[in-house]
Amino acid sequence: MKKSLIINNLEFAQKKQKLADSFAVSDLTRLAEVLAPHDKNIRPATIHFELTGVCKQFSQPGLHLRIKTELPVICQRCLDEMLISIDLSFDYLISDTTIDALDDNDEMDWLEADNEMNLQELIEDELLLAMPLAPAHEENCSKSSMQSGEKPNPFAVLKGKIK
Numbered sequence: 001m002k003k004s005l006i007i008n009n010l011e012f013a014q015k016k017q018k019l020a021d022s023f024a025v026s027d028l029t030r031l032a033e034v035l036a037p038h039d040k041n042i043r044p045a046t047i048h049f050e051l052t053g054v055c056k057q058f059s060q061p062g063l064h065l066r067i068k069t070e071l072p073v074i075c076q077r078c079l080d081e082m083l084i085s086i087d088l089s090f091d092y093l094i095s096d097t098t099i100d101a102l103d104d105n106d107e108m109d110w111l112e113a114d115n116e117m118n119l120q121e122l123i124e125d126e127l128l129l130a131m132p133l134a135p136a137h138e139e140n141c142s143k144s145s146m147q148s149g150e151k152p153n154p155f156a157v158l159k160g161k162i163k
């Protein structure tokens with residue numbers, strides 16, 4: 001793993017640092033398990049991210065994280081591979097007290113101050129949470145002409161998969 005993906009999150013925020021980088025989705029082993037198996041004909045998916053340290057006077061230091069990628073998944077209707085576009089933004093506040101002691105009623109996400117925060121793990125966690133449970137083509141689905149109420153016969157689907 002790239003060294004630059006381990007950061008001191010509090011210092012990063014206080015110094016208002018910026019980091020824009022990318023890495024291969026295959027580096028994220030937990031995420032790779034929920035994606036379509038890698039097809040050698042398609043270039044491997046890349047995850048792009050941008051991290052910005054935010055620190056205003058008299059307010060809590062924070063981080064802004066943007067994640068952009070396209071991930072291969074299996075359409076749950078036609079069982080073909082499809083790409084989903086992901087564009088996520090997160091705002092975190094960093095606290096040097098333990099998270100339990102903080103009021104968790106509000107909408108902000110908290111990160112504990114950590115001089116070795118693993119950015120890649122944070123990105124993987126956020127992507128796992130953002131993955132749709134049952135992805136399906138919005139258009140051009142090969143099963144989209146199906147009459148409503150008609151269900152695919154699972155055995156017919158299986159038969160089509162075995163050659």
Ligand SMILES: [Zn+2]
Nearest residue numbers: 075078137141
């Ligand atoms: Zn489909």
